[in-house]
Amino acid sequence: MNPFLKIKPFSILLLVSIHLYCTHGFAQQKDPETIILSLQEAVNLAKENNDWIAMAKLSKDVAESELKEIKSHALPHVVAQASGKKLSNVILYEHGLHDSESLPPPPSTYQANFGIEASFNLYSGGKHEAAIEESEIRTKLSEIKIEQQSGSISLQVIQNYLEILRLSKLDSLHKEQINREEIRLKNINSLYKNGKVTRSDVLRAEINLSNEQFSRKENQSDIQIFHNRLTVLLKIPEETNVILKDTAVASQISELTAFENPTANRAYSFLTAKENTALQEAKIKGAKSNFYPSIELISAYEFNYPNYLVFPNLDEAYSIGFIGFKMSYSLSSLYQNNHKVRAEKEHLKELKIKENAVQDHLKLELSSLKIKLKDTKEKIEIAKKNIEQSNVNLNIVSTKYFNQLALLTDLLEADNLYLQSKYKLIEAQTSLLNYYYQILYNTGKI
Template identity: 35%
Template sequence: MMNTIIPKKAPVIILASILSLAVLSGSALAQPLPLTLEEAIEKARTQNQAVAASKQQENASAAEHQDAKNAILPQWSFGAEYDRYSKLTLFEDGLSDSHSLTRRPSPNGVNAGTRAEFTLYSGGRQRTFIEEAGIRTRIEKINTTDIQGNVALQTVVQYMEMVRLNKLDSLIGEQIKRAEIRLKNITALFNNERVTKTDLLRAQVVLSANKLNREQAANDLAIANYRLNVLLNLPDSTKILPRNPAEMQTGRSYATEPMLHQPNNSYVLQRFGENIRLQESRIRLIKSSYYPTVQLVGAYGLNYPNTLFFPPVAQWYSVGYVGIKTGIHLSAFYHSKQKMAAARSRLAGMYLQQQVISDQVGTEISSAQIKYRESLSRIRVAEESIEQTRTNLRITNTKYLNQTALLTDLLDADNLFLESNYNLVRAHADERVFYYKLLYAQGQL
């Protein structure tokens, strides 16, 4: 029998293999997902959980609307009953003298039949119920569209935040490279006793701060990625890669001026308009209580024994009838008076409130339009300042190496160059966000 000799390094090799497999499987689970802005918006509109919940409410409202329509169909019922009667106890002299008899003509009783009612006229109540259910269905549809638009807007904000942070990470990476080259040059100058140790220490501190800024940007990017995953209903481990950041550099602007001259169709006003129609429908419902109800009724049944004759006969019989049934609630003439006054007052208040909301939405649209134009101006200014700050950085760097400028001037020039590049990225992101805010405010997103 031979003993297998296991090298001492084998457990280490096995552990390393297990860890490698875990890392590989983890990276396989977190596959990057390239997405354009339009693709992200479409996923949010179709996959978001809040949208799915609103669609369920919309489906429920549609079912209730159909149920209201079905209420105009005849009310039809069927029933059957069997009774076994006990003996009758008869009292001749108060409660003292009693005797029992069997129910005539039989102790058994059977009733089975069907009944139908069809409303011919109800003062418009049924039509009003159907109308109210239809209005509620439209309100739920508006709610769903509103939620889709709101989720799409949040998606744009988070997507552009990721684009901004990705570019910021790249800009800080370039700044770190410049800081490393600067530190190398300052170290050489310090060794040649051309600069003080203060410059060397400050260059080291600036490099460390830049690295910390990049770590913070990476953390913010991970948070924005997580928020976008939630909006798109994607697994938490999904790494989204914005696929069209290059479009931000085209300077493309959208035609927003016509939006200010279009009818205000915001989701708030759409919903409020339907609520006004609902209140008008309720007024018509109150009015309908003043009118009578007319129904066509009919029934047919099989019964035992025959109690239609006297004396009753122990025999089966069947009979049916058709007739008209009418009635009116007289109390409605004094009960509904105050209800009508309250309903009309509410309707008048809703008309006034509609104008207030219209003004508020108009202000929101105008504000978004102004901020959109401002972002376009910022893009133009940022594009012009980038070349200026790049030239300034190059000149200041040369002056510092020749000891004709201070390190503070060089660091300020470097930060100014970073800021000008970042301002351009932020202006492009703001331009896209304000455009979609304008679409949402107009009820077009």
């Protein structure tokens, strides 16, 4: 007998229900999430989630903790100590190691001590102040690092966002072109059936259509690649369907280009170079402090047992304390520290030159971006005129071709000019926005 016939109908129904439920639940889990983001929302999400920004923030927390620790050195240094001992018998020897005698140590076999020592730095040649200044500058550098990392990630998000927009517009352009190619091929086939054109015209039109379909496929793959890059920057699942809200961002060009003359004084790299110079100056102060003595106020109070202050020693406890000062000076610093100070000064000269070089590089970069920005604005106006002219030209040549007054080569060339003029407009609009946001990044505004 078939063993499956022994299974009751209710059990079969239950198993099928469980299978359908699990399958439905699994399908629900696999459904990708869809989020709609504006350009600013994408930037804000990256600032919240991106790991590189999170690492920079943790570095700042570390720098702030180190600053607090260094500042705490200005407080008195206090040490509490206690000890307890049980002594063995004292072994006395006569005649070398012969004739030994064991006696309990006077006045007691037990010893105990408890005391507190405190010291307070009065003067150290500015060493502590230089250390605090160094730590404060390191904290500033960590803050600049956060801003720089945040600006860098924001710029990458913006560039990927704009690239997806550009490719999406190109996809629409390819789709429009494919529709036009299909209509043209249909009309050419009609002419071919009527014997008005040769087979080569049909083949040329088919090849043109295939090339356009191929280009669209490549473009769609590029969209997916930049989509994946954007999800990584936003730290969201790769399968998330991100819909870009600001599809008309390129139309805001007139507003975006109206900004003040860019300056490199707030650039992240320049601020970092400037703070590194200040840090080196603080290091020189710390190195010079080794030429000066160190003076401390010291104090202690302790309880002791037994009393070893008097002779013979007494089996009693006593307490005693003191207050005074301590001065120390390293004589070797007179011939060793000179080299260290000289090396730190040479390094400072190097950092000042680097600071000037960074500023010059930024000025050149901003100047180049301004030229490109102005040039791209002019290209946009030219591209708009070209679209109008090439559209008129396409219509004229198309009419001539279907009236047997022009060759297919002329029609395809006119069509290609029209397509290229629209493509150049999209490229110029995207480039203008890219240059604009690069200027913002180089001036420390994103």
